[in-house]
Amino acid sequence: MSASSATPLLAIRGLRAAYGNVEVLKNVDVDVAPGEIVALIGANGAGKSTLMMTIFGRPRARAGQILFDGYDISALPTHEVARLHIAQSPEGRRIFPRMSVAENLHMGADAADGNTSESDRSADLDRVLALFPRLKERMTQRGGTLSGGEQQMLAIGRALMSRPRLLMLDEPSLGLAPLITRQIFDVIRRLNREDGLTVLMVEQNANHALRLAHRGYVMVNGRITLSGTGEELLERPEVRAAYLEGGRR
Amino acid sequence: MAVPKSKKSDGPDVAAPALNQQTATRDRSVASIIKNAVVSALLALVLFSLMIGIRTETGPSGQLTYWTRFGELAAVVGAVFVGSIIVETIKRWTGPLGSVELPDTVRRAFSVLGRVLIPALLIFALLVPVIFYNQRYLLDLGILVLTYVMLGWGLNIVVGLAGLLDLGYVAFYAVGAYSYALLAQSGLPFPYFIETYPYVAIDFLQLGSWAFWALLPVSGVLAAFWGVLLGFPVLRLRGDYLAIVTLAFGEIIRLVILNWQDLTGGPNGVSGIPRPTVFGIPLTPGEDGFAALIGVPFSPTHRLVFLFYIILALALLTNWVTIRLRRLPIGRAWEAMREDEVACRALGINITTTKLSAFAIGAMFGGFAGAFFATRQGFISPESFTFQESALVLAIVVLGGMGSQLGVALAAIAMIGGFELFRGLDQFRMLVFGGVMVLLMIWRPRGLVSHRAPSVFLGRQTAIPSSMVKEGDG
Numbered sequence: 111m112s113a114s115s116a117t118p119l120l121a122i123r124g125l126r127a128a129y130g131n132v133e134v135l136k137n138v139d140v141d142v143a144p145g146e147i148v149a150l151i152g153a154n155g156a157g158k159s160t161l162m163m164t165i166f167g168r169p170r171a172r173a174g175q176i177l178f179d180g181y182d183i184s185a186l187p188t189h190e191v192a193r194l195h196i197a198q199s200p201e202g203r204r205i206f207p208r209m210s211v212a213e214n215l216h217m218g219a220d221a222a223d224g225n226t227s228e229s230d231r232s233a234d235l236d237r238v239l240a241l242f243p244r245l246k247e248r249m250t251q252r253g254g255t256l257s258g259g260e261q262q263m264l265a266i267g268r269a270l271m272s273r274p275r276l277l278m279l280d281e282p283s284l285g286l287a288p289l290i291t292r293q294i295f296d297v298i299r300r301l302n303r304e305d306g307l308t309v310l311m312v313e314q315n316a317n318h319a320l321r322l323a324h325r326g327y328v329m330v331n332g333r334i335t336l337s338g339t340g341e342e343l344l345e346r347p348e349v350r351a352a353y354l355e356g357g358r359r
Numbered sequence: 360m361a362v363p364k365s366k367k368s369d370g371p372d373v374a375a376p377a378l379n380q381q382t383a384t385r386d387r388s389v390a391s392i393i394k395n396a397v398v399s400a401l402l403a404l405v406l407f408s409l410m411i412g413i414r415t416e417t418g419p420s421g422q423l424t425y426w427t428r429f430g431e432l433a434a435v436v437g438a439v440f441v442g443s444i445i446v447e448t449i450k451r452w453t454g455p456l457g458s459v460e461l462p463d464t465v466r467r468a469f470s471v472l473g474r475v476l477i478p479a480l481l482i483f484a485l486l487v488p489v490i491f492y493n494q495r496y497l498l499d500l501g502i503l504v505l506t507y508v509m510l511g512w513g514l515n516i517v518v519g520l521a522g523l524l525d526l527g528y529v530a531f532y533a534v535g536a537y538s539y540a541l542l543a544q545s546g547l548p549f550p551y552f553i554e555t556y557p558y559v560a561i562d563f564l565q566l567g568s569w570a571f572w573a574l575l576p577v578s579g580v581l582a583a584f585w586g587v588l589l590g591f592p593v594l595r596l597r598g599d600y601l602a603i604v605t606l607a608f609g610e611i612i613r614l615v616i617l618n619w620q621d622l623t624g625g626p627n628g629v630s631g632i633p634r635p636t637v638f639g640i641p642l643t644p645g646e647d648g649f650a651a652l653i654g655v656p657f658s659p660t661h662r663l664v665f666l667f668y669i670i671l672a673l674a675l676l677t678n679w680v681t682i683r684l685r686r687l688p689i690g691r692a693w694e695a696m697r698e699d700e701v702a703c704r705a706l707g708i709n710i711t712t713t714k715l716s717a718f719a720i721g722a723m724f725g726g727f728a729g730a731f732f733a734t735r736q737g738f739i740s741p742e743s744f745t746f747q748e749s750a751l752v753l754a755i756v757v758l759g760g761m762g763s764q765l766g767v768a769l770a771a772i773a774m775i776g777g778f779e780l781f782r783g784l785d786q787f788r789m790l791v792f793g794g795v796m797v798l799l800m801i802w803r804p805r806g807l808v809s810h811r812a813p814s815v816f817l818g819r820q821t822a823i824p825s826s827m828v829k830e831g832d833g
Contacts, residue, residue, distance in 0.1 A: 166705055192707030204702035206695050217695050220688035221707030272707065 117180070119144045119308050120165075120276055125174035125184075127157075127164040134160045136332040137174070140310075142276065147302050147309040149319035149340065151353055152329035158312040159201050161329070162280050166191050166198065178276070193222060197274035201281050201312075203265040207254025211245055214253045214264055218271030231271075238267040241297050259290035266294070270301075277301075279311040283318065291315070295322050316353035320344045328353075388451055396443035403439035407432055450801060477765060484671055488664040498663045502670055502735065504775045506728055509674040511755040511767040513724030516681055518753065519762035520690065521717035522697025524602040527589070527609025528752055531582040531722035533616060533744035535729025538578040540629040540739055541622070543570040547577070571635040571734050575727060582726020583719040585612075590718035594711055597700075609749050617741040628740025634662065635669060635734050666735050673731060677724045678764055684720070693717050694762075758799060760806025769807050 120142040127135040134157045142148045150158050164171055164184075171184040183191055192198075197218070206214050215238060219231050239246045242263040248256060253264060262282055269277055279298070283291040299322055301307040313319035320326050320340040328336035328349060336343060343349050412432040418424040484505075491497040510532065517525045542548075546563030553560045566573045589608050593601050616623045623629065636642065640649045642662045650657035684690040692713045695703050700710055733739050755774055759766030777795070781788035799807075 168701075168704075187709075188704040189707045189709045192705055198705050200702060200705060204699050204705075206698035206702065208698055209691075209694055213691055213694070216688075217691055217703075217706055217708075220691060221709075268706070 118142055118177075119179065120310065121175075121177040122161075122165075123175040123177065125161070125164065125176065126172040127160060127169050128172055129160075129169060133172075134169075134332050135164060138329075138332070138334055140327055140334065142308060142310050144308050145302070145306045146325060147298070147311070147323045149316075149323035149326040150310065150312045150329060151314070151316040151319055151326060151343075151349075153352070154314075156329040157332040158329055159280055160332075162198065162201075162278055162310075162312055165196070165278065189221065192272070195222060195273060195275040196278065197269035197272045197276070198278045199262070199265040199269045199280065199282060201284070203261045205253040205256075205261050205264050205268065207252065209253055210250050211253055211256070211264060212249045214268055215245075215271050218268035222272035234271055234273065238270050241270070241301070242267050259286050259294070262286060262290075262294060263297075266297070275308065277307055277309045279309065281312055281314060283313065283315045291318065298322065316349065317344070320349075392444055392447040392451070395447050396440050399443040400436050400440040403436045404432075407435050411435055446797075446801065480768070488667050492660060492664070495660065495663060498660070498667060500776065500779055502663070502667050504772055505667070505670040505674050506732060506735075507752065507755060507775050508768050508771040509670065509677050509728045509731075510725060510752045511759065511771050512674065512677040512681060512764065513721050513728065514752050515756050515759075515762065515764070515767050516684075516693070516724070517717055517721035518756050519767075520681075520685065520697065521693040521714065521721075523593075523714065523717060524598060524605070525718075525721070526602045526606035526746075526749055526753065527612070528605075528721070528725055529744045529746070529749040530589070530609040530612035531586060531725030532729040532732065532748065533612055533741075534582045534585050534722075535578040535726030536733040536739050536744070537616060537623060537629070537729075538581045538726065539571070539574045539730035539733045540632045542574050542577060543633045544629070544631070547573070568633075568636045568639050568641055570633045571730070572638065575730050578730035579723040579726040582729065583723040586718040586720075586722025586725075587715050589722075590715040594714055606746065606749075609744075609746060613741050613744050616744070623741075626740060626742075628738055628742075629733075630738040632733050632737050632739065634737060635665065637665060666731075670731055670735075673727055677727075680720075680724075681764065689713070689716060754796075758796075758806055760803075760808040763806065763808040766806050766808030773807075 118141040120140070122138055122140040125135050125138040125140075126133065138157075138161060140148070140150070140161070150161065152158050160169070163169065165176055167184070167186060167188045174184070175182045176184040178194055178196065183194065186194075206217065209217070215235060216231075219234060244260055245263055245267055248260065253261065256264060262284075266277075266279065266282065282294050282298070286294070295318055298309060298311075302309055311319060311323070320343050323340040326338065326340050326343045327334050328343065336346065336349065338346075412428060413425055414428055415423060415425040484501075487501050488498060491501070510528070513531075514525065514528045517523050517528070543566065546565040549562045549564055550559050551562060552558060589605065593604050596604060617625055619625070634642065637649050640652060641647070642649050642665060644650065644657040648657060650661060681690075685694070692703065692708045693716075695706075695708065696710060696713050696717075703713070704710055732743070736743075751774065755770045756767055758774065759768070759770035778788065778792060781791050784791060
C-alpha cells in the first residue's frame with residue numbers, strides 16, 4: 111500500500127458514531143496526507159456521509175479520534191471545526207437559496223479568519239470566479255435560481271472562500287449531467303495540482319472518483335473494507351463488481 | 360369577457376379544438392369556483408351555527424336562557440357563499456399578480472417610482488409637522504404610525520432577517536417603557552460598597568430634565584438584556600415551537616408587570632412620567648421653557664412636533680442600523696441562519712451568538728420604542744402591552760414583505776393610518792380591515808414589497824472596516 115510517508119493532515123482512528131442506537135460507523139480508520147485527493151466510495155447507507163458529518167461533530171464520535179494536524183478535534187463544536195479551515199461542500203449542496211450568489215460566497219469567508227482584510231477577500235473571490243466563470247455571470251442572482259451544476263459550483267466556491275486546508279466534498283456529482291460532473295472534477299484536479307489543496311471526497315460515482323483520487327477507501331456497512339491507490343482499487347474485482355459493472359447495468 | 364387563463368392548455372393550436380378546450384376550462388373553473396364556495400359555506404355553517412345560530416344569556420334569576428337565530432345564520436352563510444364566488448372570480452380574472460409579465464414601459468415606470476418613492480416618503484415625513492401644524496389629530500396619528508414603523512423595523516431584524524418567529528415582541532416594548540417610567544421616577548441607581556451591614560448601598564442619581572435622554576439608551580440596553588434572556592431557552596427551537604415560547608414570554612412579562620404591584624403599580628400603571636425636553640430645556644409655558652427661550656408664544660403643539668421628530672429620528676436610526684448590519688458579516692449570518700442553520704455551522708458561524716445577537720438587537724429597538732411610548736403618553740399600564748400589539752407589529756412585518764424595509768414602512772402606514780381612516784365606519788371598520796387583509800394576502804401573498812435586494816454586489820466593493828469583520832464570530 112502506498113500510504114504517504116508524510117504525517118497525515120487528517121487521521122481518523124477507530125472512529126465510532128451512531129444515530130441513537132444504530133451504529134453507523136464501526137471502527138473506521140482513514141488517513142489523508144497533505145496534498146492528497148482521497149476518495150471514499152461505497153453503497154448507499156454505508157456511512158460515507160456520516161463520516162463527513164462526524165468530522166464536523168454531528169453526530170458526535172462515540173469513540174476513537176479525529177486528528178487534524180495532530181490535534182483531536184472530535185469534541186469541538188461544528189463551527190470551531192470549520193474555523194480550522196476544514197471546509198465542506200455538503201451533501202445536497204445546502205447553498206442559501208434566497209441570498210445572492212455574491213452573498214453566498216462571502217458567507218464562506220465571513221467566519222474563517224485569515225482572509226479578513228478586504229483585499230484578501232476580493233483576491234479569493236477573483237480566484238473562485240476564475241475557477242467557475244459561470245458564477246461570475248450570476249453574482250446578483252439568488253442562489254436558489256441557479257441550476258444544479260451551478261449550485262454545486264457555488265457550494266464548492268463558498269467552501270474555497272474560507273481558504274481551506276482540507277476540502278471535503280460530499281457527492282459533488284449528485285444529480286448532475288456528465289459534462290458538468292467532468293467540469294467540476296477538472297476544477298478539483300486543478301486545485302489539487304496548482305495549489306496543493308488536500309481533498310477528501312465521498313462519491314457514488316466510483317469510476318470518476320477513483321480516477322481522480324490518489325488513494326481511495328471502500329466503505330461497507332460502516333467499516334473500511336478496502337483501501338489503496340485509485341488505480342489499484344479500480345482494478346480490484348470486488349470493486350468492479352460492486353460499484354462499476356453493477357452500477358452500469 | 361376575457362377567457363380565463365388556462366395553465367393546462369396543451370392542445371394543438373387549431374381554432375376549433377382550442378375553442379372547445381377554452382369552453383371546457385371555463386366550465387371546469389366555474390365548477391371549481393362553486394365547489395370552493397360550497398366548501399367555504401359549509402365551513403361557515405359549522406363555525407357560526409354555535410357562534411351565531413344559538414344565543415345564550417344569563418336569565419334574570421341566573422338560569423341559562425337561549426334562543427336560536429337561524430335567520431341570521433342563514434344570512435351569514437349565504438354571505439360567505441356569495442363572497443367566496445366573488446373573490447374566486449376576481450382571482451381567476453386577474454390571476455396572481457406576481458406571475459403577470461408587466462409591459463416594459465410599466466416596469467420602467469415602476470422602477471422610477473421605486474427610486475423616487477423612498478426619498479419622497481422621507482421628505483414628506485420631514486415636512487409633516489410643517490404641513491399639518493394646525494392639525495393635532497394628524498400629528499398624533501403621524502407619531503403613532505412612526506412608532507409602529509420603528510417597531511416593525513425592529514421586529515424585522517428578528518423575523519425578517521434572522522427568520523426567528525417572535526410572537527412576544529411587545530415584551531421588549533414593555534420592558535423599555537417600564538424601564539424608562541420607573542427609572543425616571545426613582546433616578547438611576549448606583550450601588551456602592553460601605554463598611555457596615557448590608558455592605559452595599561444604593562445611591563439614586565436624579566436625572567431631572569435630562570431623564571429621557573439619559574434613560575433612552577438604558578431602556579434599550581435593558582430590553583436587549585431581556586432579549587438575550589429570552590434567547591437562551593429558545594436557542595434550539597424553530598418555527599412553531601419558537602413562536603409558542605415567545606408568545607408565552609410576552610404574556611409572562613405582561614403578567615409580571617400586572618401583578619408586581621409594589622414595583623409597577625399593577626393595573627393602575629405608572630403615571631407622571633417625565634416628558635422629553637429639548638436636551639435639557641423643557642417644553643413648558645414658563646420663563647425657562649423652550650418657547651420663551653426662542654422668543655415665540657408657547658403652544659402645546661411644540662411638544663407634538665418635537666415628539667414627532669424624536670420618533671422619526673429613532674425610526675430612521677433603526678432603519679440605518681439594519682441596513683448597515685445587513686452589509687456586515689453579522690447581518691449576512693442572520694440571513695444565512697434563516698436559510699439553513701446546518702450549512703451556517705459548517706461555514707464556521709456560531710449559531711448561538713448569531714441568534715442571541717438578533718434577539719438582542721431586535722429587542723433593543725423595541726426598548727427604544729417603549730421608552731418613547733412612555734414619554735409620549737406620560738402614563739403607561741399593562742393594558743398597552745397585550746398580545747394584540749405583538750400580533751399587530753408582526754402583521755406589519757409580514758404584510759410589508761419579510762425583510763423589506765420599505766415594505767414594513769408602507770405596511771405600518773396602511774395598517775395604522777388605514778385603521779384610523781375608517782374610524783367613521785364605527786364597528787364596521789374591523790370588517791373592512793379584515794377584508795383588506797384577506798385581499799392583500801390573495802394578491803400579494805409575500806407582502807407588499809416582496810423583492811429583496813442583495814446586500815453585496817460585484818464590482819462595487821462594500822467597505823468593511825477590519826475591526827468589524829471579527830463580528831462574523833457572532
